[in-house]
Amino acid sequence: xxxxxxxxxxxxxxxxxxxxxxxxxxxxxxxxxxxxxxxxxxxxxxxxxxxxxxxxxxxxxxxxxxxxxxxxxxxxxxxxxxxxxxxxxxxxxxxxxxxxxxxxxxxxxxxxxxxxxxxxxxxxxxxxxxxxxxxxxxxxxxxxxxxxxxxxxxxxxxxxxxxxxxxxxxxxxxxxxxxxxxxxxxxxxxxxxxxxxxxxxxxxxxxxxxxxxxxxxxxxxxxxxxxxxxxxxxxxxxxxxxxxxxxxxxxxxxxxxxxxxxxxxxxxxxxxxxxxxxxxxxxxxxxxxxxxxxxxxxxxxxxxxxxxxxxxxxxxxxxxxxxxxxxxxxxxxxxxxxxxxxxxxxxxxxxxxxxxxxxxxxxxxxxxxxxxxxxxxxxxxxxxxxxxxxxxxxxxxxxxxxxxxxxxxxxxxxxxxxxxxxxxxx
Amino acid sequence: xxxxxxxxxxxxxxxxxxxxxxxxxxxxxxxxxxxxxxxxxxxxxxxxxxxxxxxxxxxxxxxxxxxxxxxxxxxxxxxxxxxxxxxxxxxxxxxxxxxxxxxxxxxxxxxxxxxxxxxxxxxxxxxxxxxxxxxxxxxxxxxxxxxxxxxxxxxxxxxxxxxxxxxxxxxxxxxxxxxxxxxxxxxxxxxxxxxxxxxxxxxxxxxxxxxxxxxxxxxxxxxxxxxxxxxxxxxxxxxxxxxxxxxxxxxxxxxxxxxxxxxxxxxxxxxxxxxxxxxxxxxxxxxxxxxxxxxxxxxxxxxxxxxxxxxxxxxxxxxxxxxxxxxxxxxxxxxxxxxxxxxxxxxxxxxxx
Numbered sequence: 001x002x003x004x005x006x007x008x009x010x011x012x013x014x015x016x017x018x019x020x021x022x023x024x025x026x027x028x029x030x031x032x033x034x035x036x037x038x039x040x041x042x043x044x045x046x047x048x049x050x051x052x053x054x055x056x057x058x059x060x061x062x063x064x065x066x067x068x069x070x071x072x073x074x075x076x077x078x079x080x081x082x083x084x085x086x087x088x089x090x091x092x093x094x095x096x097x098x099x100x101x102x103x104x105x106x107x108x109x110x111x112x113x114x115x116x117x118x119x120x121x122x123x124x125x126x127x128x129x130x131x132x133x134x135x136x137x138x139x140x141x142x143x144x145x146x147x148x149x150x151x152x153x154x155x156x157x158x159x160x161x162x163x164x165x166x167x168x169x170x171x172x173x174x175x176x177x178x179x180x181x182x183x184x185x186x187x188x189x190x191x192x193x194x195x196x197x198x199x200x201x202x203x204x205x206x207x208x209x210x211x212x213x214x215x216x217x218x219x220x221x222x223x224x225x226x227x228x229x230x231x232x233x234x235x236x237x238x239x240x241x242x243x244x245x246x247x248x249x250x251x252x253x254x255x256x257x258x259x260x261x262x263x264x265x266x267x268x269x270x271x272x273x274x275x276x277x278x279x280x281x282x283x284x285x286x287x288x289x290x291x292x293x294x295x296x297x298x299x300x301x302x303x304x305x306x307x308x309x310x311x312x313x314x315x316x317x318x319x320x321x322x323x324x325x326x327x328x329x330x331x332x333x334x335x336x337x338x339x340x341x342x343x344x345x346x347x348x349x350x351x352x353x354x355x356x357x358x359x360x361x362x363x364x365x366x367x368x369x370x371x372x373x374x375x376x377x378x379x380x381x382x383x384x385x386x387x388x389x390x391x392x393x394x395x396x397x398x399x400x401x402x403x404x405x406x407x408x409x410x411x412x413x414x415x416x417x418x419x420x421x422x423x424x425x426x
Numbered sequence: 427x428x429x430x431x432x433x434x435x436x437x438x439x440x441x442x443x444x445x446x447x448x449x450x451x452x453x454x455x456x457x458x459x460x461x462x463x464x465x466x467x468x469x470x471x472x473x474x475x476x477x478x479x480x481x482x483x484x485x486x487x488x489x490x491x492x493x494x495x496x497x498x499x500x501x502x503x504x505x506x507x508x509x510x511x512x513x514x515x516x517x518x519x520x521x522x523x524x525x526x527x528x529x530x531x532x533x534x535x536x537x538x539x540x541x542x543x544x545x546x547x548x549x550x551x552x553x554x555x556x557x558x559x560x561x562x563x564x565x566x567x568x569x570x571x572x573x574x575x576x577x578x579x580x581x582x583x584x585x586x587x588x589x590x591x592x593x594x595x596x597x598x599x600x601x602x603x604x605x606x607x608x609x610x611x612x613x614x615x616x617x618x619x620x621x622x623x624x625x626x627x628x629x630x631x632x633x634x635x636x637x638x639x640x641x642x643x644x645x646x647x648x649x650x651x652x653x654x655x656x657x658x659x660x661x662x663x664x665x666x667x668x669x670x671x672x673x674x675x676x677x678x679x680x681x682x683x684x685x686x687x688x689x690x691x692x693x694x695x696x697x698x699x700x701x702x703x704x705x706x707x708x709x710x711x712x713x714x715x716x717x718x719x720x721x722x723x724x725x726x727x728x729x730x731x732x733x734x735x736x737x738x739x740x741x742x743x744x745x746x747x748x749x750x751x752x753x754x755x756x757x758x759x760x761x762x763x764x765x766x767x768x769x770x771x772x773x774x775x776x777x778x779x
Contacts, residue, residue, distance in 0.1 A: 054600065054601055055602045093601050096600065234748060234749070235747060237751065239704065239752075241708070243743070244613070244743075245739070245740045246748040248477075248744055249744045261602075264603050270700075298603070
């Protein structure tokens with residue numbers, strides 16, 4: 001064999017060796033960066049990852065307040081373990097109000113690399129969880145979201161995309177749960193309220209995000225089931241200067257903006273309202289925040305707010321009182337005592353329940369609360385008939401809550417204000 | 427053989443004639459394809475062209491704002507052949523300045539017409555001044571030292587300045603879109619002409635843009651400084667030898683571009699009723715596209731390109747979908763470039779001769 005051929009063969013073998021080493025190295029870093037399934041020592045760390053900049057800042061802060069309250073109630077201890085809480089920001093200055101993909105991945109890797117990590121609470125946005133979930137799942141870290149609603153994160157129900165949800169669970173077992181009902185329920189709730197309002201036809205705009213486009217697909221399906229005609233489902237470009245021409249294409253008697261405030265949905269609602277003075281306006285939980293509802297905070301004008309109805313999975317204080325839910329009453333009492341706020345943001349209670357569920361899961365794991373595998377299994381299979389501030393619920397085999405109630409919110413005084421419970425017609 | 431040659435000659439003449447026709451009118455036909463298609467559809471559906479007309483009205487007002495920005499690109503490119511990527515951000519800062527001045531002048535949605543007009547005129551002047559001064563300063567600090575550097579150096583510097591200014595915007599108002607007071611009730615219908623709805627915002631955009639474009643055209647065509655600009659654009663060395671102060675002329679060009687961007691900033695804030703640190707990027711991209719489509723370096727070309735892009739946006743948003751609009755606009759640009767690489771009206775730069 002000539003010298004050149006020898007060199008070529010040697011190069012190939014070296015290349016193959018390098019690739020093998022690199023691949024092995026990657027596996028170790030991704031899956032075992034945290035140093036295995038059991039956390040050594042007496043301290044466990046719970047991370048939260050939420051957008052702390054931009055339009056979702058107020059909601060995220062409410063979630064964190066709720067989480068801190070739940071942690072304080074157990075004096076930051078579960079059994080023999082001390083609990084340390086670390087808050088991370090998944091948004092960036094250039095990409096605020098939602099999960100920035102690179103930042104979210106960095107947060108998830110940070111949790112993986114921390115040997116003391118036992119829970120990861122987040123993301124706020126479903127698009128962010130699409131990024132963090134596979135990283136955390138591969139490392140076996142249990143994850144709970146206070147707000148994700150996208151169907152495809154947990155099931156392959158209509159509205160999901162091909163390959164979902166399996167692609168988010170490369171570890172082969174489920175490690176994720178959420179405390180809000182998924183978008184198939186929210187879509188049914190939205191269409192139920194539209195049908196009650198006399199809507200015969202519907203025009204949807206979606207922000208093309210995982211959440212917005214997924215919810216829009218669910219709304220289409222729910223509308224078909226409930227006999228409401230969907231005229232169109234149009235994607236919107238966040239960078240567009242305005243949506244006047246698009247808004248002029250709305251011919252239906254009802255409009256739903258399936259998106260989040262940070263995707264320019266104040267402008268979307270303003271333009272649709274101006275072009276269609278008689279159209280009824282509906283928004284999902286993605287716009288249930290002061291940045292959308294309060295003109296003083298850059299939200300929609302008051303006259304547009306008066307025409308807008310919003311669905312959120314949380315219910316009002318009166319509703320919880322009506323239901324004699326002691327856990328909810330305790331939350332509201334303690335929240336006011338801690339923060340001096342008798343009417344917390346709707347998401348505070350979800351932050352509270354997310355942390356409370358994590359802590360109760362650790363408690364149920366007992367002496368093995370430092371074992372990620374045991375904790376994840378307890379979360380996804382052992383959460384049954386849990387009496388919580390949100391009501392009695394279980395986590396099903398997919399990681400979804402069995403709660404189905406959605407709240408109808410109106411915009412009053414620039415704030416989303418609870419009106420009543422919607423019993424969605426599935 | 428001879429018979430074949432004789433019959434081939436008329437065929438060749440016919441194909442040449444077809445090619446000439448396509449070359450001369452093909453582009454116009456292509457540009458009209460979208461409105462013509464939807465016009466026919468409207469006529470068969472509703473028997474009138476009201477919907478298409480309203481798309482065009484929206485497009486013209488959006489295009490008018492784009493035109494003011496596009497002029498800044500075309501002026502600077504015409505004179506120093508630099509794509510000033512930071513120009514969109516000059517426009518954005520003009521918007522931010524204008525909205526900040528709403529508060530200074532105590533303007534709210536309830537301010538009376540008289541006070542509103544006087545205050546808005548003052549804000550227009552101040553926004554133009556701020557954007558113009560900023561543009562001149564950037565030219566002096568970031569571009570002038572690179573005048574004799576390789577062409578890539580000022581280009582990448584312009585990209586850098588653009589990012590710096592975007593971050594100034596983030597520091598100023600944060601990174602989210604901010605709704606601003608609707609001082610003019612910009613979407614309120616002013617009058618209706620044969621079904622065409624003309625809003626206050628539409629009128630504002632056109633009424634401010636037309637005089638400014640007219641003033642600019644007159645200034646460049648008739649004034650002494652305008653002649654100096656044209657001379658510099660044609661041949662800076664020859665202009666220098668003829669006594670033209672080239673540096674001052676280039677600064678003047680940046681000043682004019684900045685002034686127009688400042689005016690566009692106020693109109694945009696009044697028209698869109700929102701501001702965003704990133705608004706300059708997308709508007710700047712479309713405005714630059716308009717300048718290229720019309721013929722970079724050509725003032726009339728920039729205005730024509732902006733109006734065409736505005737109309738394409740209006741029709742596409744309304745008929746095809748807002749999410750596809752960027753693709754449709756750039757498809758049009760590609761088509762125009764393929765047929766007329768020098769732009770619709772033609773370049774007026776040294777490169778073009």
